[in-house]
Amino acid sequence: MxxxxxxxxxxxxxxxxxxxxxxxxxxxxxxxxxxxxxxxxxxxxxxIVPNSHPPEQKVQAILDWMRAEPSRTITANPDGLAMRDPEITLTYRQLLNVCGTATNAFLNLARSSDLRVRRLLLLSPEHTTKHVIAEVLINDRWIIVDPTYRVIMKDAKGHYLTRKELQDPAVFSEAISAVPNYPREYNYDRFAHVRLTRLPLNGLHLRPLVDRVYPGWEEAVDWSLLLERESFFxxxxxxxxxxxxxxxxxxxxxxxxxxxxxxRFHLREHAIRAGAAFFSAPEIKQ
Structure with a gap:
């Protein structure tokens, strides 16, 4: 033809x-x-994290390192940094004091320390993000860690608290009373692991559709690794x-x-023939 x-x-x-x-x-x-x-x-x-320590001590070791105000680089324009690059978030001091990048830094270090972690977004009544924190799986419970304030949420008895427990106003007040200047508006009335409103297709109302097709999809996958680590994305x-x-x-x-x-050129067939010709013994005619 x-x-x-x-x-x-x-x-x-x-x-x-x-x-x-x-x-x-x-x-x-x-x-x-x-x-x-x-x-x-x-x-x-x-x-910074001893491998032999139990999970709660690993979490505390990461928070202690962040709390110690490590000697990090300071930039005049932090907004121009690649905030989804783990190396960048761990390099610049300003990023360790912003909830989003501080939580990303914590999550990346925690994963490298063999901890199961995920990001949690606290939402305002308008469904905008007001704070970003982390959840860590310890003893089959997803406990709350706030890397920005370098704290594991606990009650007065030192019991680690989950998201569901912190939805109780009394428990929430008890937990933040031990954290100086902790904003009371950072409550757990509304939350999400993934914000679909950031997508340009927000008008299609994707969340209700996805919730019907696959209930629990937000917690089935560590979306923070995909969405917040640029190299993995x-x-x-x-x-x-x-x-x-x-x-x-x-x-x-x-x-x-x-x-x-x-x-057409059949690449696979030519590769097979070339391999067969290369590895086969030559035929010697007498």
């Missing part, structure tokens, strides 16, 4: 191959970047893109072979 025919298909075919190659390269780069970040966090957490995104374009290429290849009957 003449090459000038099916020109549109050929454009789509080569475009999909180019996009697949681009996504694959991006995935390799993101994988290397995420590995580098994890190595950095492992080394950082090893320096791009790794997942590039991996998904590579998988999509790989499936697209397979579909286009089937269509070209079985419907259009277009001759």
């Amino acid at each position: 003449p090459r000038r025919q099916h020109g549109a298909f050929r454009v789509i075919w080569w475009s999909s191959n180019l996009l697949l190659a681009t996504a694959f390269v991006a995935m390799l780069y993101s994988c290397a970047r995420e590995y580098s970040v994890r190595r950095y966090l492992d080394g950082f957490s090893d320096a 791009y790794l997942v995104l590039s991996s998904a893109a590579a998988m999509f374009f790989l499936l697209l290429r397979a579909g286009l290849a089937w269509y070209a072979d079985h419907r259009l009957r277009i001759p």
Whole structure:
């Protein structure tokens, strides 16, 4: 069949191959970047968190390091920093004093210390975020940790408190009475783990739809790792893109072979033949 025919298909075919190659390269780069970040966090957490300690002492060790006002870099323009980069949040002092980035720093160090953690957003009546804190799984209970104030929420008896327990106004008042200048508006009347209102598709009211399709989806996955660690987000995104374009290429290849009957370069078959020729013993004719 003449090459000038099916020109549109050929454009789509080569475009999909180019996009697949681009996504694959991006995935390799993101994988290397995420590995580098994890190595950095492992080394950082090893320096401040004893591995042999129980979970509650690991949490306290991280908070003690944050409370000690470590010698960190100060920048004149903190708003210009990459606030989703763990190395950045642990480098600049100003970011350790802002609830969002302070919580991200705590979560990253806690994960590197083998703790199960997740982010929790406290919402205003208008459903805007008024404070960001962390939950840590200890003894099968998700206890509340506020990295901004360097405190684990406890009652007067030293009992670690969960989100549900802090919804009781009396328990909440008792817990914050031990924390100087803790705002009373940081209550637990409204909360979320993921804010879908930040998406441009907010008008579609995604949360009620997702809640009906998959109840409990917010707590089923550690969304904070995906949404707040830039390197991991791009790794997942590039991996998904590579998988999509790989499936697209397979579909286009089937269509070209079985419907259009277009001759094409079969990379897999040529690779198999090349491998067989390379590893097989040469035939010597006498």
